Amino acid sequence: MKLDFLESAVLKTLVLDYSEPDIQKLLEIDHEKYHLIISNLFFKYNTYDLFQTILFAIANGHINRYDLVKDEIKNLALSHSQYIYDNLKILDLLKIKSSNDLDGLLNEFIIKSQGIFIKKDCSKISFVLSLEEIEYCKHRVFHSLRCDLSEFDESILTNFKIEKALIRRLKVNNFFNVIRRVFELQLIEKDIFVPEYEDLQKAIKEEVKINIISNYQALDMTDKEKRLSIYFNLINYYNELENKLFFAECVLI
Incomplete structure (x- = not known):
């Protein structure tokens, strides 16, 4: 299709x-x-x-x-890719293995990405979600991914007021962005949605590290290409972390 x-x-x-x-x-x-x-x-x-x-x-x-990536994340990835590249060059000159340092630089990227939205919206949004709202978000994501339409449809009709209230409180235009904002502002712990989230994050980060180091060491890539490779790896890293929250059990059509 x-x-x-x-x-x-x-x-x-x-x-x-x-x-x-x-x-x-x-x-x-x-x-x-x-x-x-x-x-x-x-x-x-x-x-x-x-x-x-x-x-x-x-x-x-x-x-x-x-x-689908927000401009704030693209801009951060662009500046942070240069930062990572510069650090890799220094480590290379000092003949120091870059794996541990790169781990910290990737952690820093995620922390900064979270900080962007918290700093931007901390004065505009009520940050405390009720237990009812948290349960509704969990239920909505869970049943959307499982495609359990009978229970899913009934839930929407029964709790539509909660959804509209969340859209209004989080100052967004649709429920997809309610969930996005919940994660951006860390209003719900990620492991509530994905119990093994921390392990998944580590696995994704390890793959990103391997890709970055491999491309940085490639003899047939220019410096510009290496920086672009780091940039797209950062974008992919962010996307994969977001995807795990939305699509861990999604059924493909």
């Missing part, structure tokens, strides 16, 4: 938390056309839930994952 340009564009802008009027303005489509696109997406993914539609589109690779 493929998405056409407008279907893909609508999903990407929804993930990036554009409002419906802003999407219509950006894509130069009217209200009727926008909702026709949404209806077509629901039909293609056999659901009438926007959150689930977005998850299926990402999990199946129907929209480019890089396009």
